Amino acid sequence: MEHPPPSPFICPVIRSKDSGFPDYKVINGYVSYMIDSSCSLHGVSSHQGHRLDPLYWCNNKESEDEPSWCGACQCKESSTTYYFCNECSVSYHKECVDSSPLIKSPLHPKHHLQLFAHRGLAITHYLDCKIISCSYCGSCVGGDRTTLFYYCFICKFSLYPVCARRPSFLNYQKRHEHTLNHFPRKNDLICDVCGVVDSKTLIYVCLQCDFVVHKNCIYLPFVIKIARHDHRLSFTYSHLRVLLSCGVCHQKIEENYGKYYCTKDCNYVVHSKCATRRDVWDGKELEEEPEEEYENLNSFQVIGDGIIQHFSHSHYMKFEKKITGILYYENKRCQACVLPFYGGNVYNCMDSKCDFVLHEACANLPRIIQHIAHPYPFILQVSDTKNCFFCEYCDRFSCGFRYVCCKGDESISIDVRCAVISEPLYHQAHPHPLFLSNELGKHKPCSMCRKNSTRTLNCIECDFCLCFHCATLPYKVKYEHDEHFLTLSYEENASLNWCEVCEKTLDSYKWLYACNECGVAFHIACLLGKCAFYVKPAQNLSFASHKFNIILINGLTRPICEECKSRCQDKLMIQELYDGIWMLVKEKKTATKIYMFWLFKD
Secondary structure (H helix, E strand, O other): OOOOOOOOOOOHHHHHHHOOOOOEEEEOOEEEEEOOOOOOOOOHHHHOOOOEEEOHHHOOOOOOOOOOOOOOOOOOOOOOOEEEEOOOOEEEEHHHHOOOOEEEEOOEEEEEEEEEEEEEEEOOOOOOOOOEEOOOOOOEEOOOOOEEEEEEOOOOEEEOHHHHOOOOEEOOOOOOOOOEEEEOOOOOOEOOOOOOEOOOOOEEEEOOOOEEEEHHHOOOOOEEOEOOOOOOEEEEOOOOOOOOEOOOOOOEOOOOOOEEEEOOOOOOEEEHHHHOOOOOEOOOOOOOOOOOOOOOOOOEEEEEOOEEEEOOOOOOEEEEOOOOOOOOEEEEEOOOOOOEEOOOOEEEEOOOOOOOEEEHHHHOOOOEEOOOOOOOOEEEEOOOOOEOEEOOOOOOEEOOOEEEEOOOOOOEEEEHHHHOOOOOEOOOOOOOOEEOOOOOOOOEEOOOOOOEEOOEEEEOOOOOEEEHHHHOOOOEEEOOOOOOEEEEEOHHHHHOOEOOOOOOEOOOOOOEEEEOOOOEEEOHHHHHOOOOOOOOOEEEEEEOOEEEEEEEOOOOOOOEOOOOOOEOOOOEEEEEEEOOEEEEEOOHHHOOOHHHHHHOOO
């Protein structure tokens, strides 16, 4: 069998090594090595081990199976020709293999572009290190592999080799009927598709009519489904019948630019940029796709009058109505949300030897939900009595029911209290409705705990916001030595000076639990316990391959912690299995394991 003649090109890895990296530049805080003409593109004889063979099966413009990943640039853009290195076992774009040290690109005609090799090495004294990204496709330059890219220092403009050879015009008649030409000058032009000014991205214009569009907006979908709304949304340029605000950021919708509107005609509109955020949209184009309907099974089957068979329990459960007065069982908790019972309707197990009980609301939890903070649906799972889990939204551990999503990039779990949060959220501690209106990736301090979070529920009338940790705190709780309910308080704190549990001074700028009738107040952590409030006494629990017990402290004497040597004042204690010995650990600062840190998170 005759093999094809060897390629006249050199493997990019060998080529970058042969250049010796005699010159380097710091770009956005990262070291990048200049590749010059000292290493020729040709000269295979000295590098027979890195033989480059053309991949004939994908060298077809019409091929649907052509690879889109290149070992030299890691660019998501596809090429019509690839080469495969037998030594590296990696495929490369022809444009990366055949990349000249200095070029003029149609996408940047004003200056030459210099070829660099990036190895991900950051200069530590640069505090503002920014990831380098391709100006055409938006892919980030970096990673463990050597990455080839072109760069202009004058304009701070970068392109992958495969993108640098793209033409300066585009034809996509679904977006616009005329040819779109690249506008090379940086200018504050408003994109007709998204209505935003962004000089950092490539701009294309129509020379026949007044149409301007960002490169990354040209291929935005036309029909989508987002996490914030029950129906599909369609793209439109049309004027609205009524003035509406965006359903995601809750800012004004500009009439003259593109937007997404509800196809069911329910007066719901979203900015193009907001609708296609990765935490809002699942990335699927649904144009000409049939509507997907999933069966949301009931959580229980009705057996008789007030008697149900819940999917999470093997015994029948009986409905018990709200009892007059205060019903308070500190040691008996709902199996789903793990909160104590302070009154209200419940479902109790009919087996006298079983203590399984659910709040009425928890018994009616849907089996599948679409959460406002995640583009994929969550499925309700029953808690494993031997395993705790970490809630991604409120940063707590819980032993209760969880909602799990296994789609997308990773599997995440959230507890049931975070799962039921929807828009608008009416919190008893604030007079205005709250919305999940954060800018993507932007931190904001919570008004209650003062900690920064990228996921907060915000008031659009004032600066008030709550992180999920604080938004899911119970508004009313009970203290064993007070006959009244305690409520989350802030405005009344000026007259409350000390905590009834720790007897330390209260911070008037922080939230607390207070009884308005008795004039007493408590730190949130002191009342609920420094140990996680959403766990219950249990034995032989496991998390991250570690074993521990959660034990209730209800004796006359307080046990001594093995770490800090002081007596514990909390209601619950963590008993960790260490070298075959069960040891009590209560202080967050003494916990050496990651899971211990989160269990003690205030």
